[in-house]
Amino acid sequence: MTFILFFEQLLNGVQLGVTLFLMAAGLTLVLGIMNFVNLAHGSLYMVGAYLMVAATQWTGSYPLGVALGLAGTLLVGMAVEVAALRPLYARDHLDQVLATFGLILFFNELVAIIWGRASLYTSLPAWLQGHVELLPGSIYPVYRLTVIGVGLFVAFVLWYVVTRTRLGMLIRAGASNRTMVAALGVNIRLLYTVVFGFGAALAGLAGLMAGPIYSVQPGMGELILIQVFVVIVIGGIGSVRGALVGALIVGIVDTLGRAFLKPLLGHVISPPAAEAAGPALASMLIYLLMALVLAVKPAGLFTSR
Amino acid sequence: MGEALLEVRNLAKSFGALRATDGVDLEVHEGETLAIIGPNGAGKTTLISQLAGNLRSDAGRVRFAGEDVTALSAPRRARKGFARSFQITSVFPEFSTLENVALAVQAHAGHSLRFWRPAMSDPALIEPARQVLKEVGLETRAGVIAANLSHGEHRQLEVAMALATQPRLLLLDEPMAGMGIEESERMIALLASLKGRLTIILVEHDMDAVFRLADRISVLVYGRIIATDSPDKIKLNAEVRKAYLGEEA
Amino acid sequence: MKTRAILWGAFVLLLAALPPVALELGQPFYLDLVRRIMIFAIAAISLNLILGYGGMVSFGHAAYLGVGGYAVGILAFHGFDNGLLQWGAAIGGSALVALAIGAVSIRTSGVYFIMITLAFTQMLYYLGVSLEEYGGDDGMRLRTRSEFPLVDLKDPVTFYYVVLGLMLLSIFIVFKLVNSRFGMVLRAAKSNEARALAIGFSPYPYRLAAFVIAGAMGGLAGALLVNHTSYLTPDFMHWTRSGEIMFMVILGGMATHAGPVAGAFAFLLVEDMLSAWVPLAFVREHWQLFLGPLLVLSVLFFRRGLAGIFGKHDG
Numbered sequence: 001m002t003f004i005l006f007f008e009q010l011l012n013g014v015q016l017g018v019t020l021f022l023m024a025a026g027l028t029l030v031l032g033i034m035n036f037v038n039l040a041h042g043s044l045y046m047v048g049a050y051l052m053v054a055a056t057q058w059t060g061s062y063p064l065g066v067a068l069g070l071a072g073t074l075l076v077g078m079a080v081e082v083a084a085l086r087p088l089y090a091r092d093h094l095d096q097v098l099a100t101f102g103l104i105l106f107f108n109e110l111v112a113i114i115w116g117r118a119s120l121y122t123s124l125p126a127w128l129q130g131h132v133e134l135l136p137g138s139i140y141p142v143y144r145l146t147v148i149g150v151g152l153f154v155a156f157v158l159w160y161v162v163t164r165t166r167l168g169m170l171i172r173a174g175a176s177n178r179t180m181v182a183a184l185g186v187n188i189r190l191l192y193t194v195v196f197g198f199g200a201a202l203a204g205l206a207g208l209m210a211g212p213i214y215s216v217q218p219g220m221g222e223l224i225l226i227q228v229f230v231v232i233v234i235g236g237i238g239s240v241r242g243a244l245v246g247a248l249i250v251g252i253v254d255t256l257g258r259a260f261l262k263p264l265l266g267h268v269i270s271p272p273a274a275e276a277a278g279p280a281l282a283s284m285l286i287y288l289l290m291a292l293v294l295a296v297k298p299a300g301l302f303t304s305r
Numbered sequence: 306m307g308e309a310l311l312e313v314r315n316l317a318k319s320f321g322a323l324r325a326t327d328g329v330d331l332e333v334h335e336g337e338t339l340a341i342i343g344p345n346g347a348g349k350t351t352l353i354s355q356l357a358g359n360l361r362s363d364a365g366r367v368r369f370a371g372e373d374v375t376a377l378s379a380p381r382r383a384r385k386g387f388a389r390s391f392q393i394t395s396v397f398p399e400f401s402t403l404e405n406v407a408l409a410v411q412a413h414a415g416h417s418l419r420f421w422r423p424a425m426s427d428p429a430l431i432e433p434a435r436q437v438l439k440e441v442g443l444e445t446r447a448g449v450i451a452a453n454l455s456h457g458e459h460r461q462l463e464v465a466m467a468l469a470t471q472p473r474l475l476l477l478d479e480p481m482a483g484m485g486i487e488e489s490e491r492m493i494a495l496l497a498s499l500k501g502r503l504t505i506i507l508v509e510h511d512m513d514a515v516f517r518l519a520d521r522i523s524v525l526v527y528g529r530i531i532a533t534d535s536p537d538k539i540k541l542n543a544e545v546r547k548a549y550l551g552e553e554a
Numbered sequence: 555m556k557t558r559a560i561l562w563g564a565f566v567l568l569l570a571a572l573p574p575v576a577l578e579l580g581q582p583f584y585l586d587l588v589r590r591i592m593i594f595a596i597a598a599i600s601l602n603l604i605l606g607y608g609g610m611v612s613f614g615h616a617a618y619l620g621v622g623g624y625a626v627g628i629l630a631f632h633g634f635d636n637g638l639l640q641w642g643a644a645i646g647g648s649a650l651v652a653l654a655i656g657a658v659s660i661r662t663s664g665v666y667f668i669m670i671t672l673a674f675t676q677m678l679y680y681l682g683v684s685l686e687e688y689g690g691d692d693g694m695r696l697r698t699r700s701e702f703p704l705v706d707l708k709d710p711v712t713f714y715y716v717v718l719g720l721m722l723l724s725i726f727i728v729f730k731l732v733n734s735r736f737g738m739v740l741r742a743a744k745s746n747e748a749r750a751l752a753i754g755f756s757p758y759p760y761r762l763a764a765f766v767i768a769g770a771m772g773g774l775a776g777a778l779l780v781n782h783t784s785y786l787t788p789d790f791m792h793w794t795r796s797g798e799i800m801f802m803v804i805l806g807g808m809a810t811h812a813g814p815v816a817g818a819f820a821f822l823l824v825e826d827m828l829s830a831w832v833p834l835a836f837v838r839e840h841w842q843l844f845l846g847p848l849l850v851l852s853v854l855f856f857r858r859g860l861a862g863i864f865g866k867h868d869g
Binding site: 357359378379380381383384388389391395396397398399400404407408409411412413416417418419420421422423424425427430466467469470 | 730731733734735736737738739741742745746748749750751752753754755756759760763
């Protein structure tokens with residue numbers, strides 16, 4: 001019984017992990033290649049979720065909603081890059097943080113105006129609603145399995161693009177040495193827009209898949225964004241591999257901590273004390289983990305430099 | 306001649322596949338001026354950075370005044386008596402000329418965890434700083450913000466900051482770079498006035514300056530010292546002429 | 555030099571004259587507004603020490619507002635109303651938290667530093683949310699304001715003058731600090747780190763000390779804020795708070811003494827205007843839609859801040 005519970009929570013952790021990975025992959029590349037801090041990456045996650053909900057309601061078809069949500073986020077991402085972010089590439093990190101902070105306020109309010117402040121819930125099509133029996137006595141939602149599958153598939157595609165294609169070679173070179181890529185005569189501006197659009201689409205994908213699991217509401221992007229920062233700090237800036245490993249670690253540690261820390265503590269200290277300390281400690285776990293990694297490896301587990 | 310002030314054995318540093326320095330041996334004696342010359346990309350700046358502690362060496366040892374300083378960071382070495390100038394001007398641009406030097410005095414004096422008294426009205430910092438500015442000929446520019454100094458004055462300020470830390474060993478990375486004839490002359494005169502009082506390692510392209518200032522010259526080519534000798538003998542050394550002075554032997 | 559002294563004098567007189575005038579006009583609301591602004595000014599002044607003078611882009615300064623606020627709130631909850639004890643705990647507690655956060659984050663730089671300070675602040679935010687005993691997500695009411703001998707903070711005018719005094723004291727402390735030997739090292743390490751290393755400074759301990767001092771001052775602002783609002787919630791530490799305090803510093807002008815104060819006034823007055831005074835209901839309701847782009851534009855085109863209008867940096 002406990003094993004089955006553990007197994008299910010582990011899968012939940014993996015599911016959170018791949019969601020974080022989809023966010024982190026784009027953000028870490030943008031950081032590594034453009035040396036650009038984009039706080040508004042979380043807004044793209046939110047935009048993806050909202051567009052999917054709206055498009056699904058509008059077309060009445062979930063697959064169409066997903067497709068439109070993805071395409072829409074890609075467009076929004078590219079538009080933001082061209083309109084607001086380009087002038088910031090030459091600025092320092094402080095300016096980038098402040099300007100993208102302003103963008104977040106804008107997007108959160110815009111979403112609230114269009115769709116209201118209350119959470120939206122989406123219904124999934126019947127074929128994603130069921131459960132499957134993975135182990136004897138353990139049934140698991142099909143949808144969460146699908147999320148894991150899509151996430152791992154995207155990870156594989158990313159791995160292929162980054163390690164096996166010319167674009168990937170440029171991306172890797174850019175993440176470790178920006179000036180060198182410029183010296184190779186590559187159209188840097190185009191490379192930036194492609195990478196940014198790529199990252200935006202991945203963030204949108206993460207958002208539209210997370211929508212049916214968590215609630216869709218203004219500000220949802222920032223909560224996950226900060227966890228994604230933890231992922232990137234742990235994994236190392238500019239490393240897609242680091243993003244994957246970091247995301248899985250953070251996803252699993254966070255999920256298992258929330259599920260099991262309180263009962264485990266109950267064995268060590270008095271149950272009332274565990275009742276109070278358990279949730280507090282569980283919510284702090286990934287940040288403490290980050291501090292630990294930093295103490296040992298200040299540049300993250302996988303450094304691209 | 307006794308023990309060398311600085312003793313470098315087998316120092317090496319690679320950047321990827323590029324071997325910037327490759328087994329450098331050096332000995333510099335107290336009061337001596339050693340010039341290091343070599344073609345562009347020979348590894349001169351890398352060597353200076355390794356000596357100053359800004360770059361961690363892949364291999365080799367550095368002994369200073371009988372003590373192994375290989376593992377020490379740049380600030381620790383600075384407090385032991387190392388001072389350096391940079392090839393590309395490196396001062397505190399927002400601070401005044403006097404403040405730049407006073408900072409160097411303060412760095413040498415220690416006592417920086419004083420939180421209240423204004424540093425710039427502290428005679429223990431200001432007076433030595435003014436003294437050094439006078440020595441390098443910048444006393445009239447004391448109040449000017451460093452960013453507004455001319456190129457030649459920046460170079461002088463760098464030397465002033467190095468001197469203000471009361472170093473035993475001065476590492477100068479192309480102090481004459483980008484200077485006009487007049488400025489160069491002034492710098493050469495300044496360095497000549499320091500000669501003998503301080504131990505100096507001078508990296509420089511200006512051959513006129515090198516032959517006028519150096520007691521000995523080391524020639525660095527592809528990260529290796531190919532010759533070390535007196536200026537006169539270096540002038541005549543066929544290998545040096547071929548590798549560096551670009552002459553057909 | 556002379557004009558600056560006159561400007562400062564006029565500013566202080568204006569603030570000192572506000573309470574009698576506001577009460578005379580029957581507008582105690584302004585007392586409340588300016589007091590709140592001055593509390594945030596203290597937070598911005600302390601952030602300016604590390605951000606403006608120290609070059610450390612901390613995206614987590616709201617953490618200390620929170621720690622200071624919770625120190626007061628928790629002590630009051632357990633019946634300790636003594637202000638000296640409460641504020642001492644607020645300042646000491648924030649200093650300790652800053653020491654822990656700084657010790658880890660100052661070893662890194664650039665983007666890492668930004669992300670780490672933000673992440674740790676979020677950790678404290680979640681910690682606040684999970685403290686069910688102290689109201690959790692909803693927070694709790696402060697039973698009574700901090701109690702001091704001779705000074706009665708329950709009187710809004712007295713409280714106002716206490717905040718004004720502490721704000722001026724904060725400006726003075728930062729002024730002394732940045733011009734001391736300690737401050738010289740801090741600013742030199744920001745100005746040119748390689749040069750600072752080469753002359754023999756190791757910036758880490760100085761940066762950490764500045765980080766702790768700034769944290770302690772932030773804690774004081776937190777203690778004041780919880781007394782001001784009489785209500786404590788984890789939102790004290792919300793990450794947008796950190797961003798707002800940062801904006802105050804930038805808007806006013808980094809590494810200037812007047813900057814953070816000017817920035818706090820400008821930011822909060824604009825916020826107040828958009829959310830309460832503009833005659834269009836749509837703008838009032840969705841003021842963040844307008845504040846956001848305003849902030850983006852100010853970063854793009856107003857880089858030197860308000861203090862830049864009056865002249866060069868002072869140090």
